Amino acid sequence: MNQPHMSLVITTINVPTLLEEYVDNFEKYGHLKHTSAIVIGDKKTPHDECKKLCGKLRDRGFRAHYVDLPEQEKYLDRFPKFKPLVPYNSDNRRNIGYLMAAEQGADILVAVDDDNFVMSEDWYAGHAHLGKVGTYKTVTTTTGWYNPCDLMNLEPNLRVYARGYPYNKRWVPHEEKYTQTQGRVVLNGGLWLREPDVDSLTRLSVPSQGKSMKEQRIMLAPGVMAPINTQNTAFHRDTVPAFYFVPVGDPVSGLPVERYGDIWAGYFVKKAIDHLGDRITYGAPACDHRRNVHRLLHDLELELWSVQFSDQLAEHVLSTPMKSSNYCDAYLELADHLERAEWKHKRVAGEAKAFFDKMARAMRVWVEVCRQIGY
16 A cells, blocks of 8 residues: 655754654654655754755655755745745745645645654654544534643643633533544644643643643544644645645734734634545644743733634634535635624724734635645
8 A cells, every 4th residue: 555645844943853853763664755854944044054954864865855045935936926925934934835745746744843853653653544534533522622632641630721722612611422433534633742732821820741642543523623733733735725824923902913823724724624524633643842942921922812813713714604615615715704704802803804804815825826736
């Protein structure tokens, strides 16, 4: 049986030494020929050192490509409407890697942060079920939301919610039901031991550590939402038109709206996946999240509006009526609905609408680019 080709997509302002451990893992389990990496640099990235590292990995038989700024600019010249939407000093540049990986024929793309280190298990195998129909333990919930952090044993043993879990759904009494169901999985959220992916308010108030996995894998029932990020997250090439790292960063009431571009991308792609009859899993492979140094109070400031807007954005996404038969058209339907949405925050309702209208326009450009490369 042919093994799917898996491409890691990494943005970094550091030397991504974590790739050496990934390559060790791929060699150990016999996946070197079926894996590759695209590293997207930025203005602060040490370009020469990154090129040297990728050259070293290529000498070991691993396809590692460091994309410096001149190469990125040349690549973006093909997409004149999209190029202005890819700012420097932003995680949004990960989108360049998504497009490159898709054009190079990757079956599975994996968004990996430069502090998501591989663990001893067969990492490739943990994501390789994408694109295949399988039967998995499946969760439904009375709130319509599932918390991936519940799959981990935490220390201290307190509940924390994954970043992007709406605050109006937290601590709400609810029931969960588990059955065995079948579906074609197109996205897998690998988890994060050591440092769970939680928001800055949670980090400041409940500094938990992920110690181990409770279960290997769980599938979400259609209509059940859960936060999706770009840390150790694998997605099938079919979903690329609907998994755009949406633009953030513009100010609302003087504060930049930041740090949730991946989370909101996850809301959109889950809606599209459900509509098109595909499925999402969470669990293995876990990464060792050796989190880079952060100033948590600064992060809290950047997340202020993102956290507040997330509750309402989730409601807008879930209420989108859809009739499309492919991921490109489904994403356009989501953009149309987003542009029609009204925002309840009276003091900043106009700014919020302008912010999300701009996002909707960028989403349409993303679909144009995806169609240009063959979708």
